[in-house]
Amino acid sequence: MKARVYVTFKRGVLDPQGKTICTSLHRLGYREVTDVRMGKYLEVTLGGLPRQEAEQRLRSMCEKLLANTVIEEFRFEIQEE
Amino acid sequence: MKARVYVTFKRGVLDPQGKTICTSLHRLGYREVTDVRMGKYLEVTLGGLPRQEAEQRLRSMCEKLLANTVIEEFRFEIQEE
Amino acid sequence: MSGEGRGEDREPEVTPELAQQHGLTREEYERAVDRLGRAPSYTELGILSVMWSEHCSYKSSRAHLKNLPTEGPHILVGPGENAGVVDLGSGVVAVFKMESHNHPSFVEPYQGAATGVGGILRDIFTMGARPIASLDSLRFGSPDHPRTRFLVDGVVAGIAGYGNSVGVPTVGGEIAFHPSYNGNILVNVFTLGIARREKIHRGAATGEGNPVLYVGSHTGRDGIHGASLLASSEFDAESESKRPTVQVGDPFTEKLLLEACLEVMKEPGLVVGIQDMGAAGLTCSTVEMAARGGSGMEIELDRVPLREEGMTPYEIMLSESQERMLLVATPQSEARVRQVFEKWDLQAEVVGRVVPGDRVRVRSGGRVVADMPAALLVDEAPRYRRPSERPKWQEEMERLQIESIPEPSDGTEALQALLASPNLGSRESIYQTYDHMVRTNTVVRPGSDAAVIRLKGTNQALSLAVDCNARYCFLDPEQGARLAVAEAARNLACSGAAPVGTTDCLNFGNPERPEIMWQFERAIAGIAGACSALEAPIVGGNVSFYNETEGRAIHPTPTIAMVGLLDDVGGAMAQWFQSEGDLIFLLGDPAGSLAASEYMALLHGREAGRPAAVDLDRERAVQDAVRRAIGSGLVESAHDCSDGGLAFALLECCISGPLGSVGAEIRLEPAGRLDALLFGEAPSRIIVSAPAENRARLEHVASAAGVPILPLGKVGGPRLTITVGSGAVVDLDAAEARDAWLRALPRLLKG
Amino acid sequence: MRFGIVIFPGSNCDHDVYHVAKHVLGQEAAFLWHKNVSFSGIDCIVLPGGFAHGDYLRGGAIARFSPIMKAIEAFAERGGLVFGICNGFQVLAEAGLLPGALVRNAGLRYVCRDVYVRSERQDTPYTSRIKQGTVLKIPIGHGEGCYFAPEAVLKQLEEKRQVVFRYCDAGGQVTTEANPNGSLRAIAGVCNERGNVLGMMPHPDRCAESLLGNDQGRRIFDSMIHSWQQIRRNRI
Ligand SMILES: Nc1ncnc2c1ncn2[C@@H]1O[C@H](COP(=O)(O)OP(=O)(O)O)[C@@H](O)[C@H]1O
Numbered sequence A, B: 001m002k003a004r005v006y007v008t009f010k011r012g013v014l015d016p017q018g019k020t021i022c023t024s025l026h027r028l029g030y031r032e033v034t035d036v037r038m039g040k041y042l043e044v045t046l047g048g049l050p051r052q053e054a055e056q057r058l059r060s061m062c063e064k065l066l067a068n069t070v071i072e073e074f075r076f077e078i079q080e081e
Numbered sequence C: 001m002s003g004e005g006r007g008e009d010r011e012p013e014v015t016p017e018l019a020q021q022h023g024l025t026r027e028e029y030e031r032a033v034d035r036l037g038r039a040p041s042y043t044e045l046g047i048l049s050v051m052w053s054e055h056c057s058y059k060s061s062r063a064h065l066k067n068l069p070t071e072g073p074h075i076l077v078g079p080g081e082n083a084g085v086v087d088l089g090s091g092v093v094a095v096f097k098m099e100s101h102n103h104p105s106f107v108e109p110y111q112g113a114a115t116g117v118g119g120i121l122r123d124i125f126t127m128g129a130r131p132i133a134s135l136d137s138l139r140f141g142s143p144d145h146p147r148t149r150f151l152v153d154g155v156v157a158g159i160a161g162y163g164n165s166v167g168v169p170t171v172g173g174e175i176a177f178h179p180s181y182n183g184n185i186l187v188n189v190f191t192l193g194i195a196r197r198e199k200i201h202r203g204a205a206t207g208e209g210n211p212v213l214y215v216g217s218h219t220g221r222d223g224i225h226g227a228s229l230l231a232s233s234e235f236d237a238e239s240e241s242k243r244p245t246v247q248v249g250d251p252f253t254e255k256l257l258l259e260a261c262l263e264v265m266k267e268p269g270l271v272v273g274i275q276d277m278g279a280a281g282l283t284c285s286t287v288e289m290a291a292r293g294g295s296g297m298e299i300e301l302d303r304v305p306l307r308e309e310g311m312t313p314y315e316i317m318l319s320e321s322q323e324r325m326l327l328v329a330t331p332q333s334e335a336r337v338r339q340v341f342e343k344w345d346l347q348a349e350v351v352g353r354v355v356p357g358d359r360v361r362v363r364s365g366g367r368v369v370a371d372m373p374a375a376l377l378v379d380e381a382p383r384y385r386r387p388s389e390r391p392k393w394q395e396e397m398e399r400l401q402i403e404s405i406p407e408p409s410d411g412t413e414a415l416q417a418l419l420a421s422p423n424l425g426s427r428e429s430i431y432q433t434y435d436h437m438v439r440t441n442t443v444v445r446p447g448s449d450a451a452v453i454r455l456k457g458t459n460q461a462l463s464l465a466v467d468c469n470a471r472y473c474f475l476d477p478e479q480g481a482r483l484a485v486a487e488a489a490r491n492l493a494c495s496g497a498a499p500v501g502t503t504d505c506l507n508f509g510n511p512e513r514p515e516i517m518w519q520f521e522r523a524i525a526g527i528a529g530a531c532s533a534l535e536a537p538i539v540g541g542n543v544s545f546y547n548e549t550e551g552r553a554i555h556p557t558p559t560i561a562m563v564g565l566l567d568d569v570g571g572a573m574a575q576w577f578q579s580e581g582d583l584i585f586l587l588g589d590p591a592g593s594l595a596a597s598e599y600m601a602l603l604h605g606r607e608a609g610r611p612a613a614v615d616l617d618r619e620r621a622v623q624d625a626v627r628r629a630i631g632s633g634l635v636e637s638a639h640d641c642s643d644g645g646l647a648f649a650l651l652e653c654c655i656s657g658p659l660g661s662v663g664a665e666i667r668l669e670p671a672g673r674l675d676a677l678l679f680g681e682a683p684s685r686i687i688v689s690a691p692a693e694n695r696a697r698l699e700h701v702a703s704a705a706g707v708p709i710l711p712l713g714k715v716g717g718p719r720l721t722i723t724v725g726s727g728a729v730v731d732l733d734a735a736e737a738r739d740a741w742l743r744a745l746p747r748l749l750k751g
Numbered sequence D: 001m002r003f004g005i006v007i008f009p010g011s012n013c014d015h016d017v018y019h020v021a022k023h024v025l026g027q028e029a030a031f032l033w034h035k036n037v038s039f040s041g042i043d044c045i046v047l048p049g050g051f052a053h054g055d056y057l058r059g060g061a062i063a064r065f066s067p068i069m070k071a072i073e074a075f076a077e078r079g080g081l082v083f084g085i086c087n088g089f090q091v092l093a094e095a096g097l098l099p100g101a102l103v104r105n106a107g108l109r110y111v112c113r114d115v116y117v118r119s120e121r122q123d124t125p126y127t128s129r130i131k132q133g134t135v136l137k138i139p140i141g142h143g144e145g146c147y148f149a150p151e152a153v154l155k156q157l158e159e160k161r162q163v164v165f166r167y168c169d170a171g172g173q174v175t176t177e178a179n180p181n182g183s184l185r186a187i188a189g190v191c192n193e194r195g196n197v198l199g200m201m202p203h204p205d206r207c208a209e210s211l212l213g214n215d216q217g218r219r220i221f222d223s224m225i226h227s228w229q230q231i232r233r234n235r236i
C-alpha cells in the first residue's frame, strides 16, 4: 500500500521559503496569493500490513525520523490500491 | 480559499533524498517500506476567485515557479472553507 | 547478430538512415561497416555514435590540439588520462583538469551545474588524488535578459549545493555577462587534487582474467543521448518512460564514492585500473579502459545494478547516470575491494572480466549484443581537418575610430559606472555561497587575483586562477587566447607563485562553420605560444563545440585555468592595499588601449578594435619582477591591472580587502586621452604597494628584470583621488565605492 | 588530551578538526567510525562539520541514529566533553542532546564568511580561557544554521545561561545585521544544563592558525584542554 506523508512547520516557526515564494508570486503578478506555507511531501510504499498496524508504524516513522517534532508537525493518509 | 500543491520528481528521475530516507528507515527496522519518494508540499492561500479561474491561475503558478517542469510534475487540490 | 539479447524484439533494424539519425555521416557509417565486416547491431550503433561523437572523439579538434605544448620539467602525466599530473617535488603531485557542462546547465541550471561539478571531481579522484580545491568559470547572457537571473541562480546554487556537500572548497573562478551567451551559457569547472606520487592510478584495463567491477549508483535512463530519443519514438508503447531524463546529482553518494575509491587505491595492489563513468557512461569507460590497457573486455549487462524496469542493452550502455565508477581489480583483491565499498554502504558488482584480444564484448540475456574492437571506437575514430576561413566580420570589428568617441573631462563618473557594472562589480555575493574554507587550506581566499591553498605537511602552497576575456578573443582569437594565458599567469605571479601547469576549456560554436574553425585554430595558436613562453604547459583540458543558438555562436571562450607553486606559503600575497602610508608603484608600461576595453563596451556600447598585443618577453619579465619582489618581502600587495584599466585596478586595491576600504592619492603624467590613461587596458602591468623604506630595493629588482617601474602615489585617507598633471580627474569616497561595488551584482540580478 | 573525532558518512571537516587537535595543539586525536558501538580512552568527542548523509531530509536527522550515538549519549551522561561544530551541532540537536533545532537560513542561501560572536559565559569547559563578553571572529559555512526553539525553551536557556555564543558585530553589539542566518536571540552556540555538551554553528576549526589569517578559534580548543587538565588535577 501507499502512504502520503505531509510534514509542515508548526505555527510560530518562521518559514522563509514560503515567504520568498509568496513575494515572487506577487512579483509575477499573482496578487491574489495571500500566503504560502512550504512543507515536505513523502510518498511511502509499504509491503502489505493490516491497515491499523500500518498506521502505527507510519506514526512512529514520522515521530522518529520523518518529522522533527520540535519544529514540525505531520499528517498522513493511507491508500490501498 | 486554500490550495494544496504537491510537487514530485517525474517518473524515472533519480530521487537521492527518497533513496537515502528509505535505506535509513530500513536501518531503523521499518523493513516493510519498499520505496520512498520525496517531494514538496505547498499550502497556498488565495483571495476569493471563481474556482475555475483559481485552477487556471494555480496551474500557471506551478508551471512558472512552484515546479521545475523539466524534472518535476505537480498536482493540486483546491478546497474552499 | 544484430539486436539480439534483452529486448531484441523491440530493437529496430540498423539502416544507414538510422545511423544518420544517430549523428553518423554516411562515410562514417560505411567506415564502421567495413571495419566490422557487417552492419552494427542497434546497441553497437548507439556505442559507435557516442564514441564517434565530437564530445568523445574530438574529431574536429584533435589535429589542432597536437600543437599545444604538453611537456615540462614537472609534468608526470599529460593529456590523454582522466586528468593531468604535475610533480611538486616533496613527493606530492597535483592532479587537475577543467570540464564544461554547458548544455545541460542551460536545460536545467541547478542539476546541470551540480552534475558538472560531480563529473570533474570523479575525473580527479579516479586518478587516486584527493580533490582539495575547485574553480568555476561562468558565462551568462546580458543581465536584463529574461532568463539570465534564473540561470545564474540555478547554476551558482548547483555548484554550491554539490561542491559544498562533497566538502571540496570552491576557492575562485570568474563570471562574465554578454549577450552572445543569451541562448547558450557556459559552465566550466576546474578541480585540483593532490596525491602521493606513487599512489597515482591510471584508467587502463590489464591482466587477463581480472574482474571488472561496477561501483556506485544504480543505472537509470538518465541523459541517454538525444539519439535514443529519436530511436525510442519507435516504441510508442512506453515512449514516455523511455524518454531520456535529466541527470540529477547525488552529492552524498559522490562523497561516499570518493572516500571508498581513495581507500581502495591507498592499499597497494588492490586496484589495477579505474575510471569514472562520465559521458556515455558504461560505454566510454569500458572501451577506453580496454583501449588504454591494450586488452579485451567482456561485460555482462545482466549484472549491472539497474534503477528502472525493462532497460534495453542500448539504454544501459548509453546511460549517463551519475556517481558510478568502473574498476579493474585482481582475483585476489576482489573480496577486499568489495569489503571497502560495503563499509561505505556502496554496491560493488563484478560485471565483467579483462580478456585476451582487443575487443569489447557485451552480453545480455546470455546473448552478445555488442562485439567491437576497442581501437575502432577510440584510436580509429574519425579525425577531420575542417575547412577554416577568417570571418568577414573580423575586418569590420577591428576598425575603431577613437576620435569618434567623446573624451570625458572627468573620470569619476565613468569609474562609478564601471564599479557597479555586471562584469566589474564584486563577485562576493557568489563566492560567499560556496564553501571556500573547508579542508582549512585556503590561505588567500576568493577576492584576490589568485587563490592560494597551502599543502599540509609541506611548506609549499598552490596558487590557482582561471581567466578568459572573451571580448578580446572575439576581436582577435589568437591575441585574445594569448592574453588569457598571460593574465592567468600574471594572476599567479601576483600571489607570489610560478606556473607549473595549465588546463583549458575551449568553448566555441559549430566547428563545421569555417569561421568558427578559424577562431579555434587561432586560439590554439595563441595558447600554444603563450604557454611555452611562460613555461605553463597544458596537462589536459576539454573542448566544447556547438555552443550556438539559431546559428549564432557565442564569443569564442578559451577558458584558461593555471596552477602555480609557492615554495614558501608564508610569502602568499593578496591584491588589496595593506597599510596607510605605503607607496604605490606600477610595474610595466602605463600605456593602455581603449580598443576592446570594458570601458568602451560599457559606456560607449562599442566592442571594436584589436586588444593590445602582449609581448611575452616583457610579460615574463614583469612576472619575474613581481615574484622576486614578493619573494624578498619588499611589497605588501600586488594586483594584476586588467579589465577596467589602471584606474579600476587601483580602485580594486582600495576596496577589495576583507576588512573594508582604504583610500589612495595617485598622480599620473598626462599622456594622450584621459579615458585611455585611466581605463585603457593592456597586459604586463602590475600594481604593487610597499613601505617607503623598500623603494630603492624594489626599483632595483625592477630594473634588474628590465621592467619599468613608475611611482603612482600613496596609500591612505578615506578617498581615492587621481590627479593628472594639475587637475583632479578622479575623486571618490572609498567606503561608498566599496558599498556600491559589493551591491552591484545582487542589484543587477534582482528580479 | 585525546580527541575522538566522529566520522559520519558525509562528514567533511573530520580531517580539519584532526589537524587542529594533532598538529596545531599537539594533542592526541583519533577518528571514530559512526558504526562503532563503543569507544574508550577518549577525553573529548567532536562531531565535525559536513553533510552527514547528505543532510537529506534535515541536517543531522539521519546521523543521530548512527550506532555510535548511544555511546556518545552515555559518555555525555558521565560528564564527558561532547563538542558539535556546524553539522555536528545539528546532529546533537536532532539527537536531543541539545535543545532547539537548526533550520534553513533566513536568507535561504548557504553562507561562507567570517562572523563575530560574543562569548556569554566563562564557566564552561569550552570558554574557560575566554572572558565573558569577549568578541571572537570565526567563520561560518552553513545553509541551515538558523537556531530555533519555542519561546518557553528560549526563556529557560537564558535563565540557565545555556547560550554560550551570540552573533554580534565587531564591537560586540547584538544587531540584526550581525546575525547571518536569522537565529532566534542571535544564538550561535548553546550548551546543555551541565555545560559539558556544546554545539555551535561557527567553525573554530577553520581559524586556529595564524597562517590562515586568524587563530581566534584556537582559544576555544585551548579552553577545552585547560579545563580538562583542571578536572584531572582535581581527580588526583
Ligand atoms: N564564479 C566565481 N566563483 C568563485 N569566485 C569567483 C567567481 N567569479 C569571480 N570570483 C573571484 O572574484 C575575484 C575577482 O574575479 P576576476 O575579476 O575574474 O579576477 P581577475 O580579473 O583578477 O581574474 C577573484 O578572486 C575570483 O576568484
Ligand SMILES: [Mg+2]
Pocket (backbone or CB within 6 Å): C173, C174, C466, C467, C468
Ligand atoms: Mg579572472
